[in-house]
Amino acid sequence: MREQKMIVVTGATGQLGRLVVEGLLAAVPASEVxxxxxxxxxxxxxxxxxxxVRTADYNRPETLAGVFAAGDRVLLISGSEVGNRIPQHRAVIDAAAAAGAGLLAYTGVLGGDAAGFRLADEHKATEAAILASGLPYVFLRNGWYSENYTAHAADVVERGALVGSSGEGRIASAARQDYADAAVAVLTGDGHEGRVYELSGDVAWSFAEYAAELSAQAGKQVAxxxxxxxxxxxxxxxxxxxxGFAGILVDVDAGIVRGELAGTSGDLARLIGRPTTPLAASVQAALKA
Known part of the structure; x- marks a missing residue:
């Protein structure tokens, strides 16, 4: 059994995971990651x-045996396979509990149990499973990534139109890097056990404002x-x-109308020790790319 306590990141080759690992390598020796x-x-x-590097397949729980050790600080990054995440997450939770992990941090969704959109259901079930496991935990309830929208910025500008059903609803998004930095702060810091962080951007924006920002930066009218x-x-x-996926996106817009993604608790800025990345900066980066 490994004696050194490690910081262990699941899903580390995904977009968020890569950023978290880079942040950890800037903060602690690679031998601790x-x-x-x-x-x-x-x-x-x-x-x-x-x-x-430890290999395991969340769809084969037996492969998770031995990937965690007593005292490890584990970051469970929520899976990308919507509809399959509950058993996948439970497999990781069970393995971490069996190993006696020292902390399990989970990237859930803004609002937790109060979130009314369907995409939140698997996150709610995962948080319940973590609580039932008895593991020391931290819930990182991530709001929306600005990149969810800016990744398609060039296409939207080309079409000159942005279509949605969110009305005047607002979204307090932040850059993916901001959320990664928050995870690094929790994994490398102290005093976070048992905490629930509602993570979101400092400023909430509407889609009309997003369209106006695209128009201003691209020099072309976007409505x-x-x-x-x-x-x-x-x-x-x-x-x-x-x-099915289209229905999920429409359901999210309904949640935006209800104000479920507009919360600006300030938790994210406090964890990372700086203001969150403004939407304008994310738009600028996307259009340059």
């Missing part, structure tokens, strides 16, 4: 830098067209999205 990934090949660059939920669903399906 481990990653749990499905493909060791995708983490070969991390191994070359001294990070311990926000607010449509009904049914029209939004048809538009997304027409754009090639699977009906």
């Amino acid at each position: 481990a990653v749990v990934v499905r493909s060791a090949e995708k983490a070969a660059d991390l191994a070359a830098r001294g990070v311990e 926000f067209h607010n449509v009904s939920a049914d029209e939004h669903l048809k538009a997304l399906i027409g754009a090639g999205l699977p009906e």
Whole structure:
């Protein structure tokens, strides 16, 4: 059994995981960092830098035996397979509990049990499983990444139109880097056990304001067209999205209308010790890319 207590990041080759690992490597020696990934090949660059790579498949719980050790600080980054995340997350939780992990941090969703959109359901179930496990925990309830929208900024500018059903609802998004920095702060700091952090950007914005920002930076008029939920669903399906996923996105917009993603608790800025990244900066980065 390993004697050295490690910081262990699951899903470390994903977009958020990569940023978290980079932040950890800037804060602690590589010998104190481990990653749990499905493909060791995708983490070969991390191994070359001294990070311990542990392979496991969340869909095969038996492969998780031995990937955690007593005292490890574990970051469970929520999986990307919507609909399959509850058993996957439970497999990680069970393995961490069996090993006697010292802390389990989980990247959930803003609002936790109070969130009314369907995408939150698996996060709620995961938090309940963590509480039932008896593990020392930290809930990092991440709000929306600005990149959820700015990743498509160039396409939106080209079309000159942004379509949604969020009305005048607002979103307190932050850059993915901000959320990664918060996870690093928790994993490398003290006094976070048992805490629930509602993480979001400092300023909430509307889609009309987002369209105006795109217009200003691209030098081309972009309009926000607010449509009904049914029209939004048809538009997304027409754009090639699977009906199930399109329905989830429309349901999120309904949550935005209810104000569920507009909260600005300040937890994120306090954890990272600086203001969160403004939407304008994320737009600028996306358009340059």
